[in-house]
Amino acid sequence: MNDLNRRNFLLRAGTGFTAAWVSANWPALLSAATHAHRAAKATPPPKFEFFTPDEATEVEAITARILPTDDTPGAREAGVVYFIDRGLTTFAADNQKTYREGLAELQARVSEMFPSVSKFSGLSTERQDEVLHSLDESSVAGRPSFREWPGAQNFFGTLQQHTIQGFLVDPDSGGNHDGVGWKVIGREREHMFQAPFGYYDKDYPGWQPAAKEAEKK
């Protein structure tokens, strides 16, 4: 994306840590920073490779209902449609058919539900949500299975997955433009952190044996 992340990273390394720590960890720091830099440079220009401009407009409109823009940025600001477009020629190439057929199905659904409007993107957001609910087979998060990646999905389920991926992926990996997704969820965009990490550990006095064990000794 840009050099900012790398510079922040090195600056923090220079100021936030002791010189001895930095010197002990220097090779690691350098390798991680170079790495981030390389990844950042690999970000492709925003140009559609799979979608036609019309398709991109429709897909972007759907992503904007999955992660809407309100008082914080949503899928539009994160450039999710570009992430999906690139995904459909790379890691998600298997889903090309799902998208082509799904977009046609979407069009049909829109005509059926709202005959006076020709496109999903032309509907009000309330009506867009009505259409999406009609296509959504399971809209509840919080899965019981341990780390099980969601399996094969219909068009809306696939688009839902890809939208979330494009919003929350590491910003140096070709999505989550400018890290806006991480800003929304409160994840700082650093390559490394130092304790204390959060509210509950900031005043931790250090580990002490429980009274009982202390007595034993």
Next chain:
Amino acid sequence: MTIEQPRYKTSEEVDFVIIGSGAAGGILAKELSTNGFRVVVLEQGPYLTEADFTHNEIEILVQDKLTNHPKLQPTTFRKTPNEKAKPQRAVMYGRCVGGTSVHFTANFWRFHEIDFIERSKIGPISGTTFADWPITYAELEPYYTKVEWEIGVSGLAGASPFDPPRSKPYPMPPLPVKSSGVIFERAARKLGWHPFPAPMAINSQARAGRSACVNCGFCLGFGCEVGAKSSSLATAIRMAEKTGRCEIRPNSYVHRIETDANGRAVGAAYFDEKRDTHLQKAKAVVVCANGAETPRLLLLSANKQFPDGLANSSGYVGKNLMLNSGGSVFGQFEHPLNDYKGFAVSRIFHDFYELDHDTVGFYGGGGLDARFDFTPISFAFGGLPPGTPGWGKDFKAALAQNFNRTMEIFCHGTSLPVENNSFSLDPELKDAWGLPALRLTYKDHPDDLKLSNWMYARAHELYEAAGSNKHWGFPAAEAQFAVHLLGTCRMGNDPKTSVINSDHRTHDVGNLFLCDGSSLVTSGRGQPTMTIEALAFRAADRITALAKRGEISA
């Protein structure tokens, strides 16, 4: 940094060919090459290094950059042997140099004395093949210490009143505490339990040429960019390479161990990257391919002399699989924990390591830990409370509210060995090389599910004591997905009920050794890798002694 490795010809009979470069294979490669032997390690996955590791969740979670790929290596699942198995993702393991140790959480608990002798203590359990180990904790203790010092474990000796005896303290202090750990520690103490800093195979300080953990937050599932995680890749493999006697040969997928007319192993047949086949000759073969692929390879190696698979006179190859019971219970708090920073786990306790059957009404025991092992995308799919919408304004608001205020208590427990629970060859489905796919057959022993639910209830109690905003979990469900792969070629003195002896030598083939999760007789309490590595150090000593006495070569 490139390290000069020897390049052995496949026709050259090396001393040992080791199949798999993970937790066990890496250590055996290091030890045997250090002891003067010529070693070839055949690893089915690629040779990736720190420079190849990223924070890219798409590569890791969607593309399986570090793990077995469901398209290349499809698997099937069924609950019981009289069903036809259905294709589904049933197993996940590391498929790269360093194996699963590259992406693991790095919880490094030792087993306790009881894990080795529990069958004698409590008697038989119906529906199981529950057995004692042929070795004791005392015999393994020096090797646990070796893992801690040579591979690198951070922790605090004496911090848990339930810990087994140890000969040396940890080489590094514990990692810093996380907010989840503080919440867990305070609430557990309130309830009279004994939390302590989690022993982790992650450097808490720069040591042995490796960086301290930089708390990047992409730990479970990811390769460590700074080499702080004590994977085989970052430790044992590099030590093996430095001997100048060990060749790591990546992209080498072993599909058969060949034997001669005398029933001795002569080497390992494998596909290279171009799918050309080769036979690496060796005086002895050591299989460390994990608890799924080790039995699969023995079954794939069936021939006229060994019609049921190599080293399978007991019929136990692939059987008695144990996956470890348990799962996560979630809690959400008022203030930010920011638990996405750092490694996963900082506090654990072992008060329930050995539950009293008469009190609770089932066999088992376990440990609970405080963790957050999600990354942003995996959290969006698996970390939100049940009933949260999967998209839209409320979904987005839930992400923003929960991501840095959520923690997990992971309940880790025993699995009982049940003969039908197994890895075997699917009769129909083939992998991308045309070999029979792995078939998982698994139905949890009822006690394992009771144990999980019992521990989940303790986790909820802990969240109550901690004053969480809300906490939630899911009732224990029968497993259909295997990560801990234990017991499938187990160790024992009786060739009728075990596959290897206490030297890790197969009962049936004198120059064939197995060492990995498949060797375990019992499941421990949820964290097997430390024990797999201690066994590997010990196996290397035993195998070296046999070789030096001339008892391996025909």
